[in-house]
Amino acid sequence: xxxxxxxxxxxxxxxxxxxxxxxxxxxxxxxxxxxxxxxxxxxxxxxxxxxxxxxxxxxxxxxxxxxxxxxxxxxxxxxxxxxxxxxxxxxxxxxxxxxxxxxxxxxxxxxxxxxxxxxxxxxxxxxxxxxxxxxxxxxxxxxxxxxxxxxxxxxxxxxxxxxxxxxxxxxxxxxxxxxxxxxxxxxxxxxxxxxxxxxxxxxxxxxxxxxxxxxxxxxxxxxxxxxxxxxxxxxxxxxxxxxxxxxxxxxxxxxxxxxxxxxxxxxxxxxxxxxxxxxxxxxxxxxxxxxxxxxxxxxxxxxxxxxxxxxxxxxxxxxxxxxxxxxxxxxxxxxxxxxxxxxxxxxxxxxxxxxxxxxxxxxxxxxxxxxxxxxxxxxxxxxxxxxxxxxxxxxxxxxxxxxxxxxxxxxxxxx
Numbered sequence: 506x507x508x509x510x511x512x513x514x515x516x517x518x519x520x521x522x523x524x525x526x527x528x529x530x531x532x533x534x535x536x537x538x539x540x541x542x543x544x545x546x547x548x549x550x551x552x553x554x555x556x557x558x559x560x561x562x563x564x565x566x567x568x569x570x571x572x573x574x575x576x577x578x579x580x581x582x583x584x585x586x587x588x589x590x591x592x593x594x595x596x597x598x599x600x601x602x603x604x605x606x607x608x609x610x611x612x613x614x615x616x617x618x619x620x621x622x623x624x625x626x627x628x629x630x631x632x633x634x635x636x637x638x639x640x641x642x643x644x645x646x647x648x649x650x651x652x653x654x655x656x657x658x659x660x661x662x663x664x665x666x667x668x669x670x671x672x673x674x675x676x677x678x679x680x681x682x683x684x685x686x687x688x689x690x691x692x693x694x695x696x697x698x699x700x701x702x703x704x705x706x707x708x709x710x711x712x713x714x715x716x717x718x719x720x721x722x723x724x725x726x727x728x729x730x731x732x733x734x735x736x737x738x739x740x741x742x743x744x745x746x747x748x749x750x751x752x753x754x755x756x757x758x759x760x761x762x763x764x765x766x767x768x769x770x771x772x773x774x775x776x777x778x779x780x781x782x783x784x785x786x787x788x789x790x791x792x793x794x795x796x797x798x799x800x801x802x803x804x805x806x807x808x809x810x811x812x813x814x815x816x817x818x819x820x821x822x823x824x825x826x827x828x829x830x831x832x833x834x835x836x837x838x839x840x841x842x843x844x845x846x847x848x849x850x851x852x853x854x855x856x857x858x859x860x861x862x863x864x865x866x867x868x869x870x871x872x873x874x875x876x877x878x879x880x881x882x883x884x885x886x887x888x889x890x891x892x893x894x895x896x897x898x899x900x901x902x903x904x905x906x907x908x909x910x911x912x913x914x915x916x917x918x919x920x
Contacts, residue, residue, distance in 0.1 A: 743822035847895035868899025
């Protein structure tokens with residue numbers, strides 16, 4: 506049944522590639538993978554294979570890859586993606602020796618791929634369980650590790666109709682799961698090769714924080730001056746990865762509260778979306794790519810209209826808002842929390858373990874409507890020490906859950 510579904514999916518992808526540029530990139534990339542591997546694979550090298558569905562999973566695997574590169578240069582690294590949104594952004598990633606798409610999980614594709622590269626071990630990130638690849642890897646005696654995986658009782662593996670597909674889990678040499686519930690669920694279906702180590706993203710955000718770059722325009726915006734001297738600074742609210750429903754909430758509040766300055770780094774950076782944001786704002790606003798430190802120093806709202814800066818921008822904030830919670834799910838709350846800031850986010854966060862930990866610590870604040878947001882912001886204005894307390898709690902969540910990378914590498918004999 507699984508293979509029938511995969512072939513139907515393959516047919517659908519081929520048809521969709523005629524109408525979607527994104528699907529076309531994936532389709533072409535997958536078809537070129539075997540040729541690329543035959544050209545680039547060093548037959549005398551030992552390859553460690555990392556697979557990430559997209560960019561988020563790549564960030565979870567990145568600490569492992571970089572630590573492995575540092576401590577075990579005798580291995581080469583193969584990095585594969587399923588989604589163009591991951592591959593197109595990281596196809597030139599220097600931490601891997603080969604970066605390519607992973608062809609769809611047919612028996613033929615799996616055999617051709619593994620004949621071309623012959624990895625000595627494989628790491629699959631979070632939700633990635635490829636039935637045919639896993640069974641062939643297991644048959645060849647190649648260890649398979651599931652990293653930062655997380656399970657819920659409503660997943661197919663734990664349903665009566667998912668028993669056949671669930672056999673893929675028995676191929677995994679060891680699971681490194683995020684929480685106790687995932688470990689317990691695996692044991693209910695007879696899998697005890699599991700260890701709770703947490704999420705490697707906590708290690709990654711520490712790396713990102715330590716590598717943050719100075720941003721003179723954002724610094725001038727916060728300080729309200731460019732002379733570099735000491736003195737009072739403005740309170741700054743940073744909204745990262747925001748969408749329209751998020752912006753409707755926080756922009757409404759900041760239009761009425763001039764005691765705060767606002768930085769918006771929207772998830773979608775298109776001229777249409779930027780125009781929508783600008784139409785809602787009633788305060789002096791500048792765009793990052795179109796301003797200077799001198800002009801930013803006198804502005805009240807700064808729009809980050811380019812990619813790659815958000816993790817460093819958070820350094821200049823006092824309170825953060827991470828978008829997506831009124832849509833398919835929140836974006837990376839850890840990038841904000843690591844800077845000792847309280848973090849707002851919307852209601853769609855139940856499947857995000859880090860958000861649950863932040864809420865439990867009071868470092869994370871869930872809102873469901875404008876009134877929730879306004880009430881909490883008013884509390885912060887009335888009691889500035891509360892910002893510090895909530896921010897400290899957020900940072901402590903990050904500190905408490907670091908160390909997954911070292912635990913995994915030690916368990917697989919690579920530390």
